[in-house]
Amino acid sequence: MGGGGVFRFSSMASSPRLLVLLLAWLCCAAAEAADTIQQGKSLSAAETLVSTPEGVFEVGFFPPDPKQPSRLYLGIWYRGIVPRTVVWVANRAAPATSAAPSLTLTETGELQVLDGTAANGTAAPSLLWSSNTSRAALRGGYYASIQDSGSLQVRSDDGTLSWDSFWHPTDTILSGMQIAVRAPGPPGRGGTNERMLFTSWASETDPAPGRYALGLDPAGSGQAYIWRDGNDIYWRSGQWTGVNFIGIPWRPLYLSGFSLSNDRDLGLHYTYTATNTSLQRFVVQPNGTDICYMVKKSSQEWETVWLQPSNECEYYAACGPNAKCTVGQDGKAKCTCLKGFQPKLWDQWNAGNWSEGCTRNPPLGCQVNQPGDGFLPIGNIKWPDFSYWMSTVADETGCKNACLNNCSCGAYVHTTTTGCLVWGDKLIDIHELPTGAYTLNLKLPASELRVHHTVWRIATIVSAVVLFVLLACLVLWWRRGRNIKDAVHRSWRSRQSSTWSQQNSAMLDISQSIRFDDEVEDGKSHELKVYSLDRIKAATCNFSDSNKLGEGGFGPVYMGTLPGGEEVAVKRLCRNSGQGLEEFKNEVILIAKLQHRNLVRLLGCCLQREEKILVYEYMPNKSLDAFLFNPEKQGLLDWSKRFDIIEGIARGLLYLHRDSRLRIVHRDLKASNILLDADMNPKISDFGMARMFGGDQNQFNTNRVVGTFGYMSPEYAMEGIFSVKSDVYSFGVLILEIITGKRAVSFHYHQDSLNIAGYAWRQWNEDKATELIDPLIRASCSVRQVLRCIHIALLCVQDHADERPDIPTVIIMLSSDSLSLPNPRPPTLMLRGRELESSKSSENERSHSIGTVSMTQLHGR
Incomplete structure (x- = not known):
């Protein structure tokens, strides 16, 4: 037997218990043998292969048409999902019709589907399909096995891959596939001459090649096409932009892991890597529609999440x-x-x-x-x-x-x-x-x-006039408290205490608003409400301490309730907060135009007397740091939630840096500025320090450096230079905080390391990166996924901005386990404790702390 044991029947005859144990051992050995087909062996119609180690897929013969049970095909399907979901078929053009079909692995490493023998037993089995991979016989031989990815593989005894069903797909795209113009081949041997197409079934019950096929443009444009009847183009994906196809705006598709590569063997090709949390597949239907299915965790049933073409256009x-x-x-x-x-x-x-x-x-x-x-x-x-x-x-x-x-x-x-x-x-x-x-x-x-041009000029002139009038009014309003001898202002201020309060008690009430017609994510225009100070006071019980949600560097935040019952968060800027009128206008203008599910939504504002107030949507779970650094709530953030938060923040940054009509650098990305809604979805907030880029600008230089200690990139902190890569650095620090469950500044004197980036790199370099993982999630998390996130974080916190990935690349890294990552360089700012003390005396630095937020102002050299 496979274990090499020798048994004597004379001894077993006197021990029935030993005989039972032998039979159980034989059953286990048979089950193990069902994982592979050895050279010279066959798989009968009554047997199946099960993938290892999780048993996700199964290989065997099946009848696709219940009305014709004698027509059998060799296929691969999801194990345990009802009804049977087939993802690959071998003999799709030639079904087996005998009662004894088999899958055989020859001595030359070729898979063959045979159709049994004639009724009299004299005729040789007929060949229905083969892998066409005959090679010289090897001393160690070959074996075939099915992987948990759904890939049926033939390997030599030393593990060398010689054939893979992923190279010859039928109608289904699975995670881990490489989608190329020509079918891939063994590593190092280049592709094959066979064109790689995903061809539909002829009908729902007939796996024969149908009328529709999906593949890449042979001309090398990188576009995907669906052809009908060979050459007639039926659908086109549009050009690849680096993160998505122009004609497929469904963003979760790309978060699932489509990435473009170019190498010597395959040329231009895509790799598809699904998320770890769901079963997902793309299928070219017999009617030509390409559908993405995903399994519902609750019911284990397939649901349609995306399809193309979905309309006549x-x-x-x-x-x-x-x-x-x-x-x-x-x-x-x-x-x-x-x-x-x-x-x-x-x-x-x-x-x-x-x-x-x-x-x-x-x-x-x-x-x-x-x-x-x-x-x-x-x-x-x-x-x-x-x-x-x-x-x-x-x-x-x-x-x-x-x-x-x-x-x-x-x-x-x-x-x-x-x-x-x-x-x-x-x-x-x-x-x-x-x-x-x-x-x-x-x-x-x-x-x-x-x-x-005429229409545009008229629109530009009108817009300029309106903007000028608004700015003039804003300047007059702002300067009204500076003893300006303006009769209009004096008249207005005198009326405010008498007739104004009697006749217009609801000054600047909800009925007033500023309309923004800029294009936003949901395709609708938005209005920014302008609230009166009285309405704000009523909503917050006159800024009662019982309604206070917290206090940041720019002032306290209160919970409020509007007359209709809507709960809001009211941010009241302190006079000494450092955020003046310019920062206030900046935040109002920016957030009012930015609409994304991972950005906090600004509902309105109030600019009255000396008050500058912003009204946001209310986040019931407050900020990320309230969970991440609170021992009583840390346990509520398992790894799955933490990874979702990381991805959500990345999607919000992608919108800011690339997808919005404005190009925004946040400049103050940190855990306290990540708010959590009722479903723990992250939303980036606090845009008082944000800056907008225009034209071909890639970076700014400023003499006024503002931010939070531990999150600022080196080039920003030391030279006042900031760009989208500054946000990438802060995002890397944030990832490390989410993984460790510790504040960035808590590593200040930990093992003589200046910051969390330096400490993380040291642990990584010493192969002790798992010690960075928060003990509360260490037992239940995917260690491989966490280590990959640490790797990505270290790339984000590289000292030099040009060595950090941009956010679209970070999203691809997060969603693709197969994409190789470059090695991070060691941070040069890993100053020892004594060096840190001596360096402080030489820096022209002024720091102050308000509440839990540390603000640092440095003058660029």
Whole structure:
């Protein structure tokens, strides 16, 4: 037997108990043998292989059509999920019809599906399918096994991989797959000549190859297509931006782990790595729809979380060339020609046949020797197909000029992740997106731009006048307490104590608001309420201590209740807080325009007398530090919640740094500025120190450094230079706090290490990183996942900003366990205790502490 034991039946005959033990041992040995197929062995129709070590998947023969139980296919399915969910089929074009099909592993390492023998037993089994991987026979031989990832593999006895079902998928994309133009092959041997396609079943009960297939663009654009009947494009994903596909705005898709790579063996390819908390798969349906399914933890049933195409505009070229498709309120497609174009065939267009699209009219100036061509930005659209990447163009201006100087160029786009993309004279497959700030610069003649420029100038002039009036009013209001001899102000102040209180007791009440029409995440405009001081006092019981939620560096925060019963958080800025009128206006303007599920929402404000007050949505669980550093509440944050908080903060930063119309650096990211809602979802708050970037700006330099000790990046603290990488540094510190359950400043004198980053790197370098994990979560967490987060945090707190990853890269790192990470460099600021003391005397530094928040002001050198 496999254990090598020798038994004598004479001794067992006198011991029935020993015979029972032998039978139990034989059963266990048989169960272990079901994990693999050894060389020269077979798997019958009555047997299955179970994946190791968790038993997630199972391999065996199955009948997909209950009406035809004799038609059997070799497949892989989820074990324990009812009904059977098949993810891969071997002999999909040739079902077994005999009663004795088998899966055999030959001596040359080839998997074969055989269809048994003829009725008389004389005919040889017929070959239905093979892996086509015959190799020279090896001394140690081969074996086949199924992995918990769903991958059926053939390996030589020394562990070398020679064949993998992931290289030859059917209709399903599973976590861990590499999606390439050509099918992958053994490591180091490059890809195969077989095109890698995910091909639908012919029907729900027939696994034969169907009409639809999903794959990558053979031209190398990185786009995914669904083809119908071989060559007819049915759907297109859009270009890859570095974190998402243009045509697929569903963000959780990318948090599940799609990443783009380029190597010598496979060329351009995607790797898909799902989250650890759910079973997830993508399936190309027989009708051509690509659906993402996820298992509900409560019921273990599949639910649809995403599908494409989901409306008529997502069908490829629904409106033909040079036209835009928009989904109407009735869910139907509506086609309109792009500006500067008209229907090619008016009769067909009016009849609803848009296949011929639109043609340019009038022509470009370069086509008729009339200078003045320019560009019209068209926002919120899926970029057209057939883009060309211009690798020699480095910036926006160069990309614009390259298109302007080429009369055949019809549009261009330039972003930091895609570089310069240009299109020809046919713009195909454009449709309006519900979200996503994707802009196409459409090339137009001067005659088509004049109207636009006139409207734009008028709008700009009106906006400037309104802004000037508002600023003038704000300045007058602010200076009213400085003994300005202004008759209007004196009159207003005198009326305030008499007729104003009698006739207008609800001054600046909820009925007044400031409307913001900027595009936000939910597609709606938002209003910022302007509250009276009396209304604020009533809501907070005159700023009662019993309503006080806490106090930060800029003043106390109170819980309030508005007349309608809505609970709010009221932030009352202290006069000596350091946040003056400019910081107040900054926070109001920024947060009012920023709308994201991981940013705290500003509901209103009050600027009356000497009071500066902000009204936020109420967070019942207060701030992250109230849980993280409170021994009584630390246990409520298990690792799953902590990891969700890390991901949520990263998504909020991604919105600030990249996805919002404004480009924001927070500058004061810390645990006390992360609020938690009722479901423990994190929301970034306190934008008083935030700064907005514009144009091509990548960093600022300031002589006034403000922030919290322990969170500030070295270049900001020492030189006053800040950028989005400054927030990345603070985020890295925050990750370490979440993992350790200790404040960053608590490591100040711990083992002579200056900060939490230095201490974490020392533990990492000495292979003692697990000692960083909070003891409350150490027993129940995924140690591998925590160590990866520590690794990512150390990359975020690198001394030099250019060595830190940006937030889109951090999100990919967090969501992909397979992505290799670079080794972090040791922090150079790991000063010893005595060195720290001596350095303090030489720094031109002024620090002060208010409550639990330490503020440091340094003057850049």
